[in-house]
Amino acid sequence: MYFENRPKTRSRGIRLSIISDESLDVFYTPLADILEAAGLTDSDVEDILQFTRKKLAVSEGLVASKSSFLQVRHASEENEEAVVLPLSEQEASEITQSYPWFSTVNGALDDLMMSEHKYICSIEDILIKKFVKPLEAKYGTPDKSHNPHQKVFVMGKNKNCPTPEEINALFSNIDVILSYNKSFLGKLMEMRRDRGLAESLAQEFILFAPCFQMYSTYISGFGNAVNLLDSLREKYPSFHSLLHEIETQKYSIQGEEMNGDLLLLLSLPLNRIPKYLTILQTVRDCLPPNTLDVTRVEEAMSALEDIQNCAGTRLTNNLDNDKKVFSLVSEIDGYEEYFLPHRRFVYQLRGDWTDSHNELHKQGNLVLFNDLILACISQKRVLGNFGKEFLVKDAISLFCATTKVQDPKHLIITTDAGQSITISFSTERELAVWNSKLLKLIPELGTGTKVFGVPLSVVMARSSETHDVPEFLYRSLEVIKQKYMDEEGIFRKSGGNEEIKSLKQKIDSGETYSLEDADPHSISGLVKLYFRELPVSVFSTIQDQLISTSETMRNDEECSKKFKTLLSENLDSFTIKLLKYLFQFLVELSHHSNNNLMTLSNLALVIGPNLMISAQPLSPMEEALRSTKVNRVVQLMLENLALIF
Numbered sequence: 001m002y003f004e005n006r007p008k009t010r011s012r013g014i015r016l017s018i019i020s021d022e023s024l025d026v027f028y029t030p031l032a033d034i035l036e037a038a039g040l041t042d043s044d045v046e047d048i049l050q051f052t053r054k055k056l057a058v059s060e061g062l063v064a065s066k067s068s069f070l071q072v073r074h075a076s077e078e079n080e081e082a083v084v085l086p087l088s089e090q091e092a093s094e095i096t097q098s099y100p101w102f103s104t105v106n107g108a109l110d111d112l113m114m115s116e117h118k119y120i121c122s123i124e125d126i127l128i129k130k131f132v133k134p135l136e137a138k139y140g141t142p143d144k145s146h147n148p149h150q151k152v153f154v155m156g157k158n159k160n161c162p163t164p165e166e167i168n169a170l171f172s173n174i175d176v177i178l179s180y181n182k183s184f185l186g187k188l189m190e191m192r193r194d195r196g197l198a199e200s201l202a203q204e205f206i207l208f209a210p211c212f213q214m215y216s217t218y219i220s221g222f223g224n225a226v227n228l229l230d231s232l233r234e235k236y237p238s239f240h241s242l243l244h245e246i247e248t249q250k251y252s253i254q255g256e257e258m259n260g261d262l263l264l265l266l267s268l269p270l271n272r273i274p275k276y277l278t279i280l281q282t283v284r285d286c287l288p289p290n291t292l293d294v295t296r297v298e299e300a301m302s303a304l305e306d307i308q309n310c311a312g313t314r315l316t317n318n319l320d321n322d323k324k325v326f327s328l329v330s331e332i333d334g335y336e337e338y339f340l341p342h343r344r345f346v347y348q349l350r351g352d353w354t355d356s357h358n359e360l361h362k363q364g365n366l367v368l369f370n371d372l373i374l375a376c377i378s379q380k381r382v383l384g385n386f387g388k389e390f391l392v393k394d395a396i397s398l399f400c401a402t403t404k405v406q407d408p409k410h411l412i413i414t415t416d417a418g419q420s421i422t423i424s425f426s427t428e429r430e431l432a433v434w435n436s437k438l439l440k441l442i443p444e445l446g447t448g449t450k451v452f453g454v455p456l457s458v459v460m461a462r463s464s465e466t467h468d469v470p471e472f473l474y475r476s477l478e479v480i481k482q483k484y485m486d487e488e489g490i491f492r493k494s495g496g497n498e499e500i501k502s503l504k505q506k507i508d509s510g511e512t513y514s515l516e517d518a519d520p521h522s523i524s525g526l527v528k529l530y531f532r533e534l535p536v537s538v539f540s541t542i543q544d545q546l547i548s549t550s551e552t553m554r555n556d557e558e559c560s561k562k563f564k565t566l567l568s569e570n571l572d573s574f575t576i577k578l579l580k581y582l583f584q585f586l587v588e589l590s591h592h593s594n595n596n597l598m599t600l601s602n603l604a605l606v607i608g609p610n611l612m613i614s615a616q617p618l619s620p621m622e623e624a625l626r627s628t629k630v631n632r633v634v635q636l637m638l639e640n641l642a643l644i645f
Contacts, residue, residue, distance in 0.1 A: 104286040108279050109188075109201060115275060116185045119268060121253045123178050127265045130246055132171050138242070140164035162232050162239055170225055170232075170266075172218045177269055180211040201283065202296035205276065209303035212276075216307055218269050225266060273308050277301060290489075290597055295605060298494050302525065305497045328367065332376055334392035344370040347437055349430065354422040355394055365390040366423060368434070370441055371398050371453070371535060373413065375421055396421050397535065399458045403438050411435055449510030453533045456574045468577035472507045473530060475515055476523050477585050484520035485588075486595035492606050495522030500529060531610040538579060542570045543612045547629045550636055559636060560643035567644065580645040582607075587638055604635035 139162050184204070191200050233240040243262055251258040284297045328335050328345070347368040353375055354360050365376040376390035396419050404412045408428045414420040425431040451459055451470055459470050467474040484490055499522040506513040515523055531538065539546060545566055553559040567576055586603050593599045608630040637644055 105201075105283050108282045112201075112276075112279050113185070113188050116181065116188065118253055118256075119272065120178065120181055120185060122258060122265065122268060123174065123181075125253065126251050126258060126260065127171075127174065127262075127268075128178065130249070130251070130260070131243075131262060131265070132174070134246065135162075135167050135242075136164070139167050141168075160238070161236055166228060166232060169221075170228055172221050172225060173214055174218065174269070177214050177218060180208065180214060181272075184208050184211070202280070202293070202300040205280065205300035206296070206303055209300075209307065212273065212304065212307050215269060215273055222266070222270060226263065229263065229266070273304055277304055277308070280304070295492055295602075298492060299606070299609070302494050302528075305494065306529070308497070331388055332365065332367070332374070332390045332392060333379065333388040335374070338369075338372065338374060338392070338395060346370055346441070347434065349423070349425075349434065351426065352424040354424075356418070356420045361393065364393075368437060372396065373398065373421065394419075394421065395536075397455060398438070398442050399455050399535075401438075401442050403435055403442070405431065405435065413438065450508045452504055452508055452530055453535060455535055456578060457572060460574050469581050470530075473527060473578075473581075476527050477581075479515045479518075479523060480520065481585070481588070484523075485592045487520045488596055490520060490589065490596050490598060491524040491528070491603060492598065493521045495519050495525035500525050504529065528607070528610045532613070537611060537613040538571070538575055539612045542566045543630075543633075546612075546633045547626075550629065550633050556636060556640055557643065560640035563637060563640075564644045576645070580641075583638055583641055583645065587641055590638070600635055600638045601631070604631045604638060608634040 141164055187204050187208075188201075191204060233243065247260045247262060249260055251260050280297055280301045284294060284301065287294050287297070345367070349366045349368075351364065351366065352360060352362050353364050353366060355375070361375070361377045363378045365374075365378070367374040367376070373396040374392055375394040375396065377393045379389060379391050396413060397415055399415070401413055401415045404414070406412050406422065409425045409431060411423045411425065411431050411434060412420065413423070423431075423434065425434070451472060456470070480487075480490065496519050499519060503513055503515075503518065503522070503526055505511075537543075546563065549559055549562045549566070553562060567579070571579075586607065587600070589596070589598060590600045590603060593602075609627065611634065612630045614626060
């Protein structure tokens with residue numbers, strides 16, 4: 001609750017549990033509403049104000065101003081309370097000056113919102129409306145009425161002109177990027193109205209990180225787009241003339257004259273992720289060290305840096321992949337859980353399929369990725385129900401899978417884990433296409449040296465080592481044990497992106513690599529990256545049960561016993577050994593918290609999100625609430641390690 005009627009007391013007797021050393025949220029509210037809702041008199045408010053000023057001097061948090069009244073809010077696990085205080089302009093100024101980073105953080109947020117709005121207007125009002133739409137109208141657009149996996153284009157009237165395919169490749173997935181950035185700006189505006197905490201800003205970036213992966217495709221295909229643009233200008237004089245006519249028009253965004261050069265407009269998305277990182281860097285540098293805000297901002301920076309690094313490794317001929325991924329999110333319920341950076345769409349089939357229990361599912365949807373088959377069932381629609389058409393029923397990993405042609409129209413896929421699926425095809429040709437793609441994908445996944453993004457059971461099955469964890473993970477944690485147990489902020493601070501990327505590539509390709517001279521934060525970042533890129537997160541099948549158990553069972557011993565049962569009944573032996581090894585290491589690391597500042601609570605905060613990944617996209621408030629629950633689960637496991645493993 002936000003207001004609570006209390007007896008009139010002097011400041012010495014006021015219970016101000018609303019003040020927290022880790023989280024302080026301040027904004028303004030009209031005084032009339034305050035007094036009416038809280039039943040406070042002027043003297044009551046003054047008492048609280050005097051006491052709170054003393055607390056503010058030692059608390060860490062952000063102050064965001066909107067008017068002339070101060071509201072201090074604290075949310076605990078049990079409830080949420082707030083007290084509102086009237087401030088003069090001088091008092092508000094004094095509080096702001098007590099937190100020199102206040103103006104920097106709010107200035108950074110304002111800068112982000114202004115630049116985001118200008119960026120969206122430039123893309124939507126100039127690039128799309130003035131270039132994409134007219135060019136599509138003149139030269140043709142992709143025809144989606146045919147097989148969605150075969151590119152068939154409606155050609156322009158003049159044969160001496162660019163094809164619709166070339167126009168489509170020129171602008172890549174800019175429409176998808178625009179849709180996500182508009183949603184992102186909307187969330188920023190909501191957040192700015194509500195509060196403006198650095199932690200909230202970081203949460204928005206973490207929430208939208210999967211969406212911003214769309215930039216990887218755009219960036220990696222940009223070089224080809226530039227070459228294509230030059231080629232089209234030179235090859236087709238009429239195309240060049242049309243562009244010149246559009247480019248020389250006068251454009252204005254937010255009252256500022258805008259250059260209409262197409263190449264300049266196409267390059268705008270290249271600078272967006274760096275812009276986000278610069279803003280987050282500014283926020284992080286001005287915040288008090290070792291606070292929750294700093295941790296969240298660094299997590300957001302790490303997520304964006306991963307996207308930036310990923311851009312250099314994406315296939316430039318895969319420009320349509322992200323568009324397809326975007327469409328799958330809108331049509332398949334439960335797909336978000338399988339939306340991972342390394343996953344690439346390959347093929348799709350609408351038809352019947354039979355699961356491992358010989359249950360036939362008619363008019364289903366089968367989606368083939370480079371490492372997985374998503375088998376979806378049709379959801380019956382009723383009048384007025386505009387929900388998603390399909391629901392994920394099963395996910396068949398292609399690691400160590402085999403295929404068998406049962407007859408000309410039935411294909412059986414089985415895995416070493418005991419999964420199986422029989423797909424029915426309407427023609428022999430459809431079966432042949434699927435089988436040929438599977439026969440190409442499966443050998444690439446089931447053999448070799450790749451570790452990241454590969455199921456733990458596959459990595460361990462081909463390992464000749466005696467360790468209970470992948471070799472690189474063993475070596476990484478051993479180096480930290482030997483050299484960096486006292487390193488401040490280990491597992492919290494971000495490592496070098498280029499170094500992490502280089503180590504990952506060497507590990508996956510089987511090359512020789514050394515960790516002895518690597519930056520300690522790069523080593524810990526590599527470990528977190530491994531868990532994030534697992535095809536299925538380690539707690540995915542039981543995370544809801546773990547959270548529910550931690551909430552309903554207040555006795556730690558009983559809760560730990562329930563955790564132990566859930567793990568033993570639902571996780572394979574490889575995963576249990578991996579978790580035991582990791583948690584034992586983290587407990588040992590926490591023994592050095594006087595130097596490294598990483599208590600069990602702090603370690604749970606930075607490790608938990610990598611082990612328990614939400615299956616559904618969440619709002620910032622939902623994400624923050626879930627994060628608290630995840631942290632509690634992981635911290636309970638660390639504190640009761642002997643009872644669970």
